Amino acid sequence: MGFTAVIADDEPLLRANLRTRLAKLWPELAVVHEMENGRGIEEVIAAHEPDLFFLDIHMPGVNGLEAARAVAGRAHVVFVTAFDQYAVEAFERGAIDYVLKPFNEERLGVTVERLRERLEMKPASVDALVEQLAGRLGARPAEHLRWIKASVGSNVRLIPVEEVLFFQSDEKYTRVVTCDSEVLIRKPIKELLDELDPAKFWQIHRATIVNVDHIASVRRGLKDQAEIALRDNRETLVVSRAFTHLFKQM
Amino acid sequence: MKSYLHLLEGLTVQRVLWVTAICAAATATVIWLFLNTYFDLFVTALCVGYTSMLMFTVAGNIRQTRMPREAMQVLAVVVGSVLGTIFAGFVKGRDISQMFTERLAGVAISMGLGIGFGCIIVAAMILREKHARDQARIAKAEAERHQLEKNVLEAQLQLMQAQVEPHFLFNTLANVQHLVETDAASATRVLESLIQYLRAALPQMREGATNLGREVDMARAFLEIHRVRMGSRLAFDIEVPDDLKCRAFPPMMLISLVENAIKHGVDPCCESGMITIRAREDEGRLRVSVTDTGEGVKPKQGGGVGLTNIRERLKALYGSSARLVMEENAPRGVVASIEVPATS
Numbered sequence: 001m002g003f004t005a006v007i008a009d010d011e012p013l014l015r016a017n018l019r020t021r022l023a024k025l026w027p028e029l030a031v032v033h034e035m036e037n038g039r040g041i042e043e044v045i046a047a048h049e050p051d052l053f054f055l056d057i058h059m060p061g062v063n064g065l066e067a068a069r070a071v072a073g074r075a076h077v078v079f080v081t082a083f084d085q086y087a088v089e090a091f092e093r094g095a096i097d098y099v100l101k102p103f104n105e106e107r108l109g110v111t112v113e114r115l116r117e118r119l120e121m122k123p124a125s126v127d128a129l130v131e132q133l134a135g136r137l138g139a140r141p142a143e144h145l146r147w148i149k150a151s152v153g154s155n156v157r158l159i160p161v162e163e164v165l166f167f168q169s170d171e172k173y174t175r176v177v178t179c180d181s182e183v184l185i186r187k188p189i190k191e192l193l194d195e196l197d198p199a200k201f202w203q204i205h206r207a208t209i210v211n212v213d214h215i216a217s218v219r220r221g222l223k224d225q226a227e228i229a230l231r232d233n234r235e236t237l238v239v240s241r242a243f244t245h246l247f248k249q250m
Numbered sequence: 251m252k253s254y255l256h257l258l259e260g261l262t263v264q265r266v267l268w269v270t271a272i273c274a275a276a277t278a279t280v281i282w283l284f285l286n287t288y289f290d291l292f293v294t295a296l297c298v299g300y301t302s303m304l305m306f307t308v309a310g311n312i313r314q315t316r317m318p319r320e321a322m323q324v325l326a327v328v329v330g331s332v333l334g335t336i337f338a339g340f341v342k343g344r345d346i347s348q349m350f351t352e353r354l355a356g357v358a359i360s361m362g363l364g365i366g367f368g369c370i371i372v373a374a375m376i377l378r379e380k381h382a383r384d385q386a387r388i389a390k391a392e393a394e395r396h397q398l399e400k401n402v403l404e405a406q407l408q409l410m411q412a413q414v415e416p417h418f419l420f421n422t423l424a425n426v427q428h429l430v431e432t433d434a435a436s437a438t439r440v441l442e443s444l445i446q447y448l449r450a451a452l453p454q455m456r457e458g459a460t461n462l463g464r465e466v467d468m469a470r471a472f473l474e475i476h477r478v479r480m481g482s483r484l485a486f487d488i489e490v491p492d493d494l495k496c497r498a499f500p501p502m503m504l505i506s507l508v509e510n511a512i513k514h515g516v517d518p519c520c521e522s523g524m525i526t527i528r529a530r531e532d533e534g535r536l537r538v539s540v541t542d543t544g545e546g547v548k549p550k551q552g553g554g555v556g557l558t559n560i561r562e563r564l565k566a567l568y569g570s571s572a573r574l575v576m577e578e579n580a581p582r583g584v585v586a587s588i589e590v591p592a593t594s
Contacts, residue, residue: 010480010517011421011425011479011480011481012481013425013429013478013481014421014425014428014477016428016584017427017428017433020428020431026273051333058417060518060519061518081418082416082417082420082421083416083417083420089280100420101420101421101430102420102423103426124360141489143550144547144550146547146549146551146552147547147548147551149549152577155577155578156578157575157576158547158578159576160552160557160558160575160576164559180570191496195549195550212523220256221313222313229380243516
């Protein structure tokens with residue numbers, strides 16, 4: 001009996017390319033469906049019950065690795081990638097099938113041969129490999145606030161948080177100071193504190209959060225407080241007593 | 251108590267020895283004015299000197315803004331001389347009440363001398379501190395200059411290392427591979443765009459100086475390639491007046507913005523997107539912008555290292571007279587613009 005396959009790639013020409021080549025090398029294989037990314041893979045499995053998935057690793061939306069995880073051993077998976085050294089190494093070690101773009105007819109022939117034999121067997125689990133790759137490719141970085149949106153005139157300015165020297169509450173607004181600009185936002189210090197990366201942004205006062213990357217020096221100030229001098233800015237920031245422990249010598 | 255220790259900062263053994271030496275010298279200088287023995291006068295001088303030194307040190311370390319630090323220190327010496335003279339009276343077991351009656355003249359002289367010497371010493375110290383501060387400022391300026399030079403070098407290095415992404419290259423070739431068999435004319439067009447792009451993007455092929463026209467051509471080639479890849483999902487437009495094409499513009503920045511607009515703007519959103527490159531000159535400033543109608547920034551998703559690199563390179567090349575501004579586009583997407591001083 002003939003086998004069925006689904007191709008997932010965000011580029012229409014490359015789907016067509018793979019389809020044509022497969023038709024030549026493996027006429028009995030029916031490509032029953034094509035996808036732009038891994039979105040809706042459950043429905044595709046339910047509707048077509050394919051034996052085989054060709055998954056491009058880099059796809060916007062749901063990528064190849066996430067799609068493979070969703071397949072979860074219900075079909076064989078062949079990864080397709082244009083270039084990814086880590087991925088290729090991992091595939092070699094894990095003896096998982098993969099195809100490199102642009103396709104080499106001979107190499108694709110080897111994959112097809114291998115697949116013909118394997119399709120009779122139960123699909124191997126790709127979970128371990130996918131986990132490993134997801135880690136290597138840095139699939140999900142920590143969810144911290146990366147952009148500040150601030151109204152400037154009729155525009156909305158987008159400021160990457162790395163550019164921010166400090167945040168300071170100013171009655172009902174929060175001042176956002178960068179080395180070449182200053183804007184006001186409505187988000188209060190307390191909320192910012194929850195969303196910013198705590199490794200980079202330290203609260204030093206009830207009303208102030210500083211970007212530690214931009215600190216030039218810290219010195220003792222009045223009473224039990226400390227003062228922070230910044231690079232690229234003349235303002236000094238006060239560290240209140242409750243937060244001076246952050247700067248105690250190690 | 252511990253929290254007041256910083257008031258004594260700078261009270262070093264060296265300072266104490268200096269004051270002792272100065273007191274000995276001062277005593278020797280003025281001994282002929284007094285009937286006292288050298289030792290007796292020296293004790294007085296030490297009392298006045300140490301008290302003034304203590305007051306001077308504390309005055310220099312008090313953090314206040316009401317009066318200048320130098321004025322505080324002079325005042326400290328005056329008060330210190332008065333207190334020190336009284337203290338000397340105690341030390342020598344004299345009757346304090348007498349000090350302000352029959353012995354007032356002698357006391358006044360020793361106070362006056364204390365104040366006089368003290369002020370000279372304070373003036374000397376202030377000059378020395380000022381000198382040290384100037385030195386520190388010079389050293390800091392020097393360090394900043396070094397840092398800037400380092401930044402320029404790093405920026406150049408980054409530029410040299412800015413490679414053509416292998417993923418992009420192989421993907422494009424895979425497209426060409428298919429087009430060669432199905433649509434030879436398109437295949438040729440993509441290859442031409444790729445060649446043009448590589449000519450500009452490969453470090454070995456890159457010429458030193460570049461202008462806006464060349465950067466725009468490169469961006470166009472890059473967009474052409476992506477249009478083939480993404481089909482109907484990508485459209486683009488370039489609105490750059492011819493007379494601005496000869497303006498100097500740093501290399502690889504425009505392409506970086508375009509790449510961002512595709513990668514973080516149009517690519518992630520599955521419908522079609524439009525990318526527009528615009529340039530205009532305004533009051534001696536050249537403003538080049540890339541607008542996309544894509545997904546827009548998500549507050550919690552980074553914009554890649556490309557933007558940081560651009561900022562660093564702009565700073566290294568132009569200091570504070572150039573900038574990169576990111577804004578939301580209406581109704582959706584992002585406008586990224588680079589502003590540099592206009593020079594041809």
